[in-house]
Amino acid sequence: MHSADLPLFGRTALVTGVSRRRGIGFATATTLAALGANVFIHHFRPHDLDHPWGGDDLDAVRAGIRDALASGAVMGDAPADLRDPESIEPLLDAATDLSGRLDIVVCNQAMSGGDGTIFDMTADRLDAHWQANARASLLLTAGFARRRRQELGGDVTPTARPGDSIPSLGPFEKPTGHVVWMTSGQIHGAMRGEISYATSKAALAGITRATAAELLDVGIVLNTVNPGPVNTGYLDAETTDRDLSGVDEWISGTPFGRVGRPDDPARLIGWLCTDAGSWVVGQVLTTDGGFSL
Secondary structure: OOHHHOOOOOOEEEEOOOOOOOOHHHHHHHHHHHOOOEEEEEEOHHHHHOOOOOOOOHHHHHHHHHHHOOOOOOEEEEEOOOOOHHHHHHHHHHHHHOOOOOOEEEEOOOOOOOOOOHHHOOHHHHHHHHHHHHHHHHHHHHHHHHHHHHHOOOOOOOOOOOOOOOOOOOOOOOOOEEEEEEOOHHHOOOOOOOHHHHHHHHHHHHHHHHHHHHHHHHOEEEEEEEOOOEOOOOOOOOOOOOOOOOHHHHHHOOOOOOOEOOHHHHHHHHHHOOHHHOOOOOOEEEOOOOOOO
């Protein structure tokens, strides 16, 4: 296939949380690259260094994405601690500068670990997960949406009272952009010992429809993906952050005898960002091989 015939050729995607080749972010970035997109990745290696799996070689991460690029496509990257709201706009600027435009934002960043039960909950723990997982995704989306609104000639920051709508700049022949958020398994069952993490992810799932409705005013399509249990290293004995007793027996009892691989959610995310997937709007989609059933 000629590069220009690829579904995302000429479009530019920002994927956050891409610092390990075992991660969903890396699989998503390489999937979008294979579909023709220019790819800008965000990473925050200090987070990985605090976990048993450690930090990956960022040069190898970059090389893997570069190898997946279509002919004529380009990539870039930048570090940022997205818990700092001042990091949001510079990251969007850098991603836009890669090709002169930004079309896709995949908010894959996540703070994991450092969690606990409701019995040992602290305000600091709740705040840290909210800032990294939910607030950063909302701020990235808001910044992206304001830029699109400005490009379309509309008021960049229109105001509305609760229940009111703002003027739509459509209708649109096709989406002007795509956003994908990541949620987790809290929508299907208990996540013991991960109350702060699950709370931050539940916030994104819960606000998906309202945010998607507003983004349609500028032609942006938002969906949220629950990847189900995906082994990004935390289910390997040498890099786990939890007790793996009985895990092999549990996995053997799942519908396909395995948990997810990073490519599994990445394929869904890639498709959602193409024109073919653009009629799916404002949904919280689970891709888990039937695990939640």
